Amino acid sequence: MENVRLIEVKEDILSDNIKLAGEVRERLRGTQTMLLNLMSSPGSGKTSLILQTVEGLAGKVRFGVIEADIDSTVDAEKVTARGIPAIQLRTGGFCHLDATMVTQGIDAMDVSELDLVIIENVGNLVCPAEFDTGAHKNIMILSVPEGDDKPLKYPLMFSICDLLLINKIDYLSLSDFDMSALRERALALNPRLTILEVSCKTGAGIEGWIDWLNGEVETFKNMEE
């Protein structure tokens, strides 16, 4: 039997993705296009938020959408119906988007004409948190019916986001969702997290979201100068 020897490897398993994500960020800096990664559970309101955003940003910010879906194109159809460029990536069973898939989405869009690209990631609070997509900002939605205990169950997701949108606040009176407990739990994981409360259905709080988004796009552009 041959002798067993040891080979030093010392490589990051995700290094390919991290490198590619860095390239995506650089490339979009060049075209002054901010990339925003939107994550949440299924059904918490990602597509509804994007549709609300179309109206809020109209005439101010030119934006496009990269939709990720396991195997359908319904979300992209809803967005394009509003006149917004949308690329649908079918992830074919993959539970998240990575930088390779995002690159395909960007390649298929004329990003030089856009100030903002929003990635609608696969509905899932676990996997998307682990993979750098190349986004400049990461945001998540938590909807009231999901419960205020989610930061305890999905700490990584809450810890990597810049903004947390609490959607479906019109359900608050019907549930025992404890907003102050949720805020305390989320901020304990991530003290720099901005938290906004919205309802995509009634439009409550949407103005605050649009202001935040406008401000971020503005700051991003000014960093270039």
Added chain:
Amino acid sequence: MHELPITESILKIVLKHARANSVHKVMTVHLRIGKLSDLEDEWIQRYFDYLSKGTLAEEAKLKIERTPVIVRCNACSESYEADVKNLNDLTCTACGGKEYTLISGREYYIKNMEVQ
């Protein structure tokens, strides 16, 4: 949940080093994965067994060391270990500060491998 793409990356890197070192067989791969990752060791091995069939790494065992979640207090720069089961209380053990920076706990790293 996303063990499959991670395992594909592990196998790719392992085979690259195996070829570069004229290895006949990979016996064991030593990995370091942060405690914040929710990957299940058992599933990584199962996927690896499946993906590595017919390669130099067939039947190799994955030995996974979990690295602790370490944070550094933004106020006093003290570093301390966070309890993964109780991430909601990350108050600094030295000064009581509540703002911190993550130092380790998210890594995915291949240390070395035993080969023949």
